[in-house]
Amino acid sequence: MNVTNHIDWDELLKREDKLLANSDRKHRYHFKSMDSMSEELLFQESVLKYQEHEPEAVESEDFIETIKNEKLANALRQLTPKQRKALELAYWKGYKHWEIATAMGCKRNTVTELLARALERVSRYMAD
The missing domain is CATH 1.20.5 (Single alpha-helices involved in coiled-coils or other helix-helix interfaces)
Structure with a gap:
């Protein structure tokens, strides 16, 4: 079979x-x-x-010193160091939010909040 x-x-x-x-x-x-x-x-x-x-303190002062509008420079001096750093990295250096978060050792959402609050403070200062 x-x-x-x-x-x-x-x-x-x-x-x-x-x-x-x-x-x-x-x-x-x-x-x-x-x-x-x-x-x-x-x-x-x-x-x-x-x-x-790039030391943090020297860098932040250098970036503010490059601003010709004195009122804007004064407004930026009113920000916290973290807000100034985030603004510098985002708008002067061109970093993306996740890159700033990595550089500053925080979360991307924190960077978004820092930038929003900083821009709000600057706009209020400029409006006065």
Whole structure:
């Protein structure tokens, strides 16, 4: 008696395709996250270099001294050091909120709040 095993080739091929697709997805995810990590590490390295080379107090004074409008300069002097730093990084240096958050060691939402409050204080001072 001859016993033959019936192989469902369609089902076998579907399972193999699914395994390959999952493997490919894991591979893409792994390399995408590696790219993201390398970009983040490069950014953090640039932030560290930025922090090493530019002392905070001197930098803030330099940026305010470049402003020709004395009323605006006085308004910026009324801000807290963190607000001045956030404004400088955002509007004078062109950093994005997440970059400022990394440089200042806080969350992105904190940077958004700092900037909003600083702009509100400056606009109130300028309106007087």
